[in-house]
Amino acid sequence: MLKKRTIKIMPQASIAALSGFGDLLAGFILGSLLPTGIPWAAALYPPLIGARGAIAGSIIGRLTSALNVGLIEPNLSKENEKLWEILSSGISASILASIIASIPLIISGLSIHPITVVLVSLVTINGSTLLLIPLNLGISFFAFKRGLDPDIIVYPTMSTIADIVVTLLYLISLRMTLNFLIMFSAILIGISFIVVIKWAIGEFIKVLLEVLTATTLVIMIESVAGLFLGETLAISDKRVLFIYPVMLTELGDFSSIIGSLITTRLFLGMARRKIPLLDIFPEILGVFTVYLGVFSFIGGVLWLLRGNPWVSILTFLIAFPAMLVITNLVVVLSSRRFDPDNFTIPITTSSADLVTTAAMTAAVSIIGG
Secondary structure (H helix, E strand, O other): OHHHHHHHHHHHHHHHHHHHHHHHHHHHHHHHHOOOOOOOHHHHHHHHHHHHHHHHHHHHHHHHHHHHHOOOOOOOOOOOHHHHHHHHHHHHHHHHHHHHHHHHHHHHOOOOOHHHHHHHHHHHHHHHHHHHHHHHHHHHHHHHHOOOOHHHHHHHHHHHHHHHHHHHHHHHHHOOOHHHHHHHHHHHHHHHHHHHHHHOOOOHHHHHHHHHHHHHHHHHHHHHHHHHHHHHHHHOOOOHHHHHHHHHHHHHHHHHHHHHHHHHHHHOOOOOOOOHHHHHHHHHHHHHHHHHHHHHHHHHHHHHOOOOOHHHHHHHHHHHHHHHHHHHHHHHHHHOOOOHHHOHHHHHHHHHHHHHHHHHHHHHHHHOO
C-alpha cells in the first residue's frame, strides 16, 4: 500500500517538475534584458516575484482544496459564489500588495521616484494576476475533470508560467514612461474594481486580511534572500544565476506539493495535527526521488556552462530537510487560527526561496561555484 502511494505520486510530481524548467527562460530573459541604468531594478524584482507568489499561492491553494472537497464546481457559473469570492480577494490583494512590495525599496532610498516604483509594482503584480487567472482556472478545472490531483499539478505548473509573465511585465513596465504607467495602471484598477465590487461576498474581508498578512511576511523573507544572493555572487561568478531561478521554482514547487497535500488531508480529517508529515511519508519519498533527479539535471546544465554541477545537487540536499520542517510548522501553526490555504503556499514558497539561496551560498562556499 505504501509503495503504491509512492509510485502513484511520481508521475504527477514529474509533470509539475518538468514545467519548472521554463524558469531557465525566465532567468535568460531577466539576465539579458534587465536595464543597467536603473539602480533599483534588480532590488525590486525579488519582492515582486515573492508577492506574486503569495497572491497566486493563496488563489490556487484555496481553489484546489475547494475543488477536492466539493466546495466549488469546475465551472464559471454565477452560482459558484465560493469561486468568485476566491478570485475577488486575490485581485484586491494584488493591488494592495503592489504598495507593500514597494515600501522596502522606497524606505531604503535606492529610488528617488516612489510613484514610479509603486506603478511598476502595480503593473507587474496586478497585471500578472489578471492575466493568469483564466489559465489558473483552466488548468485547475482540466486536472480535476481528468481525475488528476490539482494540489499536485496546478501551482507547480502555474508558478513557472507566472515567473515568465511577471518577468516580462516587469521589464516592459521598467521601460514605460510615467504617463503610460499611469494610464495602464488606471485600466488595470478599473478592471479589478469591476470584478471585486460584484463579488466581494462571504468572508472576503477576512480572507483579504489573511492574504495581505502572508504577503507582508513573504516580502520580508524575500528581502533576506536577496542578502544571501549578494553573498553568493561575492564568492562565485555569475554562472549560478543561469540556474538560480529554476532552483527557486523547483524547490518552491516541491514545498507547495507537500504543503497542499497536508492541508487537504487536514481538512478531510485524514492527517495528524502535530506531525502531519508522518501521514504522507510515502508521497514525500516519491516527490524527493523526482526532485533529486531534477536537481541532478540542473547540475548538468551548470556543467555545460563550465560551472560545478554539484552546486545544485548539494543545494537540494541541504534545503530538502529544512523545507520539510518549515512546511510542517507553517501548516500546523496557521491551521490553528487561519485558513492554511492562505498561508501554506505563500509562506513555504518564499521560505523555499530563502532556504534555497542560503543553501546555494553554503554549497558554493563548500565546493566552489
